[in-house]
Amino acid sequence: MISFSQVRKSYRGGYEALRELSFGIESGELVFITGRSGAGKSSLLKLIPAIERPTSGTVLVNGQNIGSMRRAAIPFLRRNLGLIFQDQKLLYDRSVFDNVMLPLAFTGHTYKDAARRARAALDKVGLLAREKANPITLSGGEQQRLCIARAVVNRPSILLADEPTASLDSTSAGEVVEMFRSFNQVGVTVLIATHDEALVQRLNPRVLALSQGRLAA
Amino acid sequence: MSHWLRQHGQTLVLTLKRLAHNPFATTLNIMVIGIALALPLGGYMLLQNLGGVAGQVTGHQQISLFLARDAEKTDIAVLDASLKQIPGVRALRFISRDQALESMKQSGNLSDVITALQSNPLPDAFVLETGGSAAELEQLELQLKALPKVAHVQLDSAWVKRLESLLALGRMAVLILATLLACGLVAVTFNTIRLQILTQKDEIEVSKLIGATDSFIRRPFFHLGLMLGAFGGVAALAIVYLCMQILNRRILELAQLYGSDFSLSFFDLPDCFALLAFAAILGWLGAYMSVSRHLYEIEPR
Numbered sequence: 190m191i192s193f194s195q196v197r198k199s200y201r202g203g204y205e206a207l208r209e210l211s212f213g214i215e216s217g218e219l220v221f222i223t224g225r226s227g228a229g230k231s232s233l234l235k236l237i238p239a240i241e242r243p244t245s246g247t248v249l250v251n252g253q254n255i256g257s258m259r260r261a262a263i264p265f266l267r268r269n270l271g272l273i274f275q276d277q278k279l280l281y282d283r284s285v286f287d288n289v290m291l292p293l294a295f296t297g298h299t300y301k302d303a304a305r306r307a308r309a310a311l312d313k314v315g316l317l318a319r320e321k322a323n324p325i326t327l328s329g330g331e332q333q334r335l336c337i338a339r340a341v342v343n344r345p346s347i348l349l350a351d352e353p354t355a356s357l358d359s360t361s362a363g364e365v366v367e368m369f370r371s372f373n374q375v376g377v378t379v380l381i382a383t384h385d386e387a388l389v390q391r392l393n394p395r396v397l398a399l400s401q402g403r404l405a406a
Numbered sequence: 407m408s409h410w411l412r413q414h415g416q417t418l419v420l421t422l423k424r425l426a427h428n429p430f431a432t433t434l435n436i437m438v439i440g441i442a443l444a445l446p447l448g449g450y451m452l453l454q455n456l457g458g459v460a461g462q463v464t465g466h467q468q469i470s471l472f473l474a475r476d477a478e479k480t481d482i483a484v485l486d487a488s489l490k491q492i493p494g495v496r497a498l499r500f501i502s503r504d505q506a507l508e509s510m511k512q513s514g515n516l517s518d519v520i521t522a523l524q525s526n527p528l529p530d531a532f533v534l535e536t537g538g539s540a541a542e543l544e545q546l547e548l549q550l551k552a553l554p555k556v557a558h559v560q561l562d563s564a565w566v567k568r569l570e571s572l573l574a575l576g577r578m579a580v581l582i583l584a585t586l587l588a589c590g591l592v593a594v595t596f597n598t599i600r601l602q603i604l605t606q607k608d609e610i611e612v613s614k615l616i617g618a619t620d621s622f623i624r625r626p627f628f629h630l631g632l633m634l635g636a637f638g639g640v641a642a643l644a645i646v647y648l649c650m651q652i653l654n655r656r657i658l659e660l661a662q663l664y665g666s667d668f669s670l671s672f673f674d675l676p677d678c679f680a681l682l683a684f685a686a687i688l689g690w691l692g693a694y695m696s697v698s699r700h701l702y703e704i705e706p707r
Binding site (some may be wrong): 292 | 409412413416452511575608609611613615616617618620622676
């Protein structure tokens with residue numbers, strides 16, 4: 190489903206975020222990407238939705254080559270991915286409900302259908318009662334759950350989360366991780382980047398440990 | 407097709423909501439565009455009205471045709487027949503030399519001089535009713551001069567020429583003004599859309615990240631540009647209409663002093679729609695330029 194082979198990513202100024210990285214992820218897997226900050230976790234996650242392009246090597250997502258993908262094709266790749274960002278990227282000028290409606294605006298759903306889906310997603314993360322609230326009034330854990338609702342509302346086959354528990358207390362972090370596990374159990378491929386060792390140990394999933402842009406042994 | 411229509415419908419509602427959400431800024435924007443358009447539009451309306459008056463005046467032009475002294479009755483009959491053949495001549499009146507003398511006697515102050523005369527010094531004459539532009543009148547004058555037994559053709563086309571070139575000058579001025587202010591309108595929408603893009607920077611970035619196509623992101627800004635232009639056009643029409651009503655009160659008083667019922671008249675419906683379409687297209691153009699310039703600057707990192 191996702192395959193990296195000999196992937197190198199360097200930024201202007203010569204900084205190398207990823208070097209000769211190769212691995213494959215099958216459909217339905219739950220994978221943690223670990224490593225200290227600066228190890229290349231975010232760079233890796235940004236390659237999959239083509240936010241960044243590899244400097245060399247091949248990144249394949251659902252059989253599509255990210256490196257050579259046309260600009261116009263990128264939106265359609267992203268619609269099949271659920272993205273949870275490190276900095277959340279919630280919109281504070283609209284309600285919780287409208288935040289979840291955003292990905293449905295351009296997929297051709299009628300308003301009724303879109304609203305039904307948005308409420309289903311909010312229900313799944315336990316925020317249905319807060320749909321009219323502004324995201325700024327939500328707690329950290331609730332905001333993170335809202336990000337998850339927005340990521341899954343389009344029913345993506347792959348879910349990518351960058352440090353989803355970074356700013357959460359352990360109880361909220363546990364809830365969030367449980368949510369990812371339940372999506373994985375219904376067949377969604379889940380990739381989570383984290384530096385939280387305790388979290389990883391609790392789930393005992395497959396782990397890709399990064400160190401200085403390479404897979405640690 | 408229905409998907410496309412629905413998306414446009416949703417965008418339209420969204421854009422209107424956005425405009426209504428910020429009524430003060432929206433009103434100011436529309437006013438700026440409206441006033442910018444109202445200036446050349448008002449000038450154009452005045453010119454149209456003046457052109458109408460000029461047409462009425464130049465439409466009734468008289469040419470006097472004085473015959474040679476030796477013209478006989480048969481010559482006059484031949485001339486009368488050939489004048490009637492000329493297409494520009496609408497009406498024709500013959501004034502014999504005796505009639506002319508008689509009317510001069512009637513007119514008063516010259517009667518003493520005239521009675522003292524041994525013989526009638528006046529020639530026979532035709533008075534032609536005609537009309538048309540200065541060039542057409544001159545053409546006709548040449549044609550008349552070439553006729554047999556015609557001694558002199560009197561036509562005053564100089565003032566028609568002056569009026570025409572004055573109107574042409576006015577049209578040129580309005581055209582220049584319109585071009586400049588059309589550029590102004592494009593600049594205003596360009597800037598408005600730029601600000602709107604900046605305000606929605608976060609939303610655009612997130613939308614790109616979750617799979618919105620470029621055309622989806624561009625669409626609301628195009629709608630916004632179109633609407634600003636069209637609303638500006640409505641404002642311009644309203645401004646010109648109001649000014650016309652105010653002017654008309656004075657003009658009517660003035661016209662009555664000249665025994666005329668002249669008043670300014672407004673554009674007809676097709677003209678109004680053409681203006682609205684033109685304004686909307688200019689708004690769209692400003693939006694297009696702004697979007698192509700600024701939207702690519704917002705690329706998620």
